[in-house]
Amino acid sequence: MVEAGTTRFWVGxxxxxxxxxxxxxxxxxxxxxxxxxxxxxxxxxxxxxxxxAVSGAAGVLGIVHELADGRISSWTFEGDGLAPFGRxxxxxxxxxxxxxxxxxxxxxxxxxxxxxxxVHPLAPDAPADTVLRTSxxxxxxxxxxxxxxxxxxxxxxxxxxxxxxxxxxxxxIRVVGLGRLPEALSHDEGADIAIHAGAGPRHLVVAGDLAVxxxxxxxxxxxxxLVEGRELAWFPIGPDTEPRGLGCSAIKLTRGDLVLxxxxxxxxxxxxxxxxxxxxxxxxxxxxxxxxHPRDLELSHDERFALVADQGSDSxxxxxxxxxxxxxxxxxxxxxxxxxxxxxxx
Numbered sequence: 001m002v003e004a005g006t007t008r009f010w011v012g013x014x015x016x017x018x019x020x021x022x023x024x025x026x027x028x029x030x031x032x033x034x035x036x037x038x039x040x041x042x043x044x045x046x047x048x049x050x051x052x053a054v055s056g057a058a059g060v061l062g063i064v065h066e067l068a069d070g071r072i073s074s075w076t077f078e079g080d081g082l083a084p085f086g087r088x089x090x091x092x093x094x095x096x097x098x099x100x101x102x103x104x105x106x107x108x109x110x111x112x113x114x115x116x117x118x119v120h121p122l123a124p125d126a127p128a129d130t131v132l133r134t135s136x137x138x139x140x141x142x143x144x145x146x147x148x149x150x151x152x153x154x155x156x157x158x159x160x161x162x163x164x165x166x167x168x169x170x171x172x173i174r175v176v177g178l179g180r181l182p183e184a185l186s187h188d189e190g191a192d193i194a195i196h197a198g199a200g201p202r203h204l205v206v207a208g209d210l211a212v213x214x215x216x217x218x219x220x221x222x223x224x225x226l227v228e229g230r231e232l233a234w235f236p237i238g239p240d241t242e243p244r245g246l247g248c249s250a251i252k253l254t255r256g257d258l259v260l261x262x263x264x265x266x267x268x269x270x271x272x273x274x275x276x277x278x279x280x281x282x283x284x285x286x287x288x289x290x291x292x293h294p295r296d297l298e299l300s301h302d303e304r305f306a307l308v309a310d311q312g313s314d315s316x317x318x319x320x321x322x323x324x325x326x327x328x329x330x331x332x333x334x335x336x337x338x339x340x341x342x343x344x345x346x
Contacts, residue, residue: 006032007031011316011336012050012339013050014066015048016048019312020311025043028080050340051063053107055122058100058103061075070091074122087127090131091131092111092116093115096112106120106122115149117165118131138172139170140170140198141197142198150169163177171196172201191229195222199215201222207276212274238270241265241266246265249296256323260306271284285327291316292310299344305319305320306321311340314338315335317333
């Protein structure tokens with residue numbers, strides 16, 4: 001059982017050891033109100049469980065297994081452990097992100113090398129091959145990284161009943177309508193939101209009628225008008241760092257309108273203040289994570305702490321935040337093999 005004031009996370013990890021040490025599965029992490037962490041024992045849920053998502057409505061943990069022939073699995077919580085929920089399903093190539101509908105009945109997987117989003121019903125009796133797909137086309141100016149579409153995330157835009165999919169390979173936010181679910185997806189390339197050339201949008205957060213993207217390739221963050229469907233401006237996340245070709249990773253928005261972005265070139269957590277009226281971002285804080293390759297990040301429920309998964313150094317950083325959510329200092333680092341994702345339990 002999770003004690004009052006404690007936030008539980010599940011840690012996704014690489015089991016193949018491509019970056020960091022090979023993990024033996026996923027594990028729970030409990031963070032108390034003072035920033036002290038307790039790790040659970042590894043649980044074998046199948047190969048390469050790199051990204052996890054929790055549906056509070058359904059009480060289900062969804063996992064994408066990042067493989068060339070990608071898979072998705074679902075699990076229910078049993079005390080401090082897990083039990084299989086639905087059948088293992090097939091996604092597309094190298095799935096890297098998962099998001100649930102509000103009811104938890106459907107899950108969307110972004111398939112990086114498959115250039116598509118797949119939709120999966122999550123129920124114990126759902127056939128494994130029942131899946132919807134929508135594919136993308138296009139490219140960007142970086143011949144090494146943008147020769148084809150690379151969907152990197154799937155985000156529900158609830159106010160507009162649609163899915164937003166940052167496409168690193170084509171410098172687009174793909175806009176996918178959900179009004180025809182569960183029978184079909186609706187994608188019109190003309191509705192996609194263009195991001196400046198060479199940006200490589202990786203992840204985004206929705207802030208009312210705005211969105212902010214973390215752009216991996218050029219180390220910027222873009223402010224997007226979701227009503228007009230256009231990029232308003234973009235801002236450097238940290239001009240103090242020599243680019244190493246790794247760039248931005250995960251992004252989160254605090255209740256105080258601080259945008260937190262993992263910076264893999266600086267091995268740091270960046271805090272940028274979002275001014276919704278001016279539609280601008282201002283870098284206000286940088287804290288080194290004490291590790292290497294910050295791939296994912298998540299907040300405690302009270303937003304007093306951010307956890308950062310440093311995959312390259314087999315560690316998770318615990319970073320204190322101020323009242324607005326700006327990073328203040330590194331509190332501790334926790335050793336665990338190849339952490340790639342942090343999924344918070346509601």
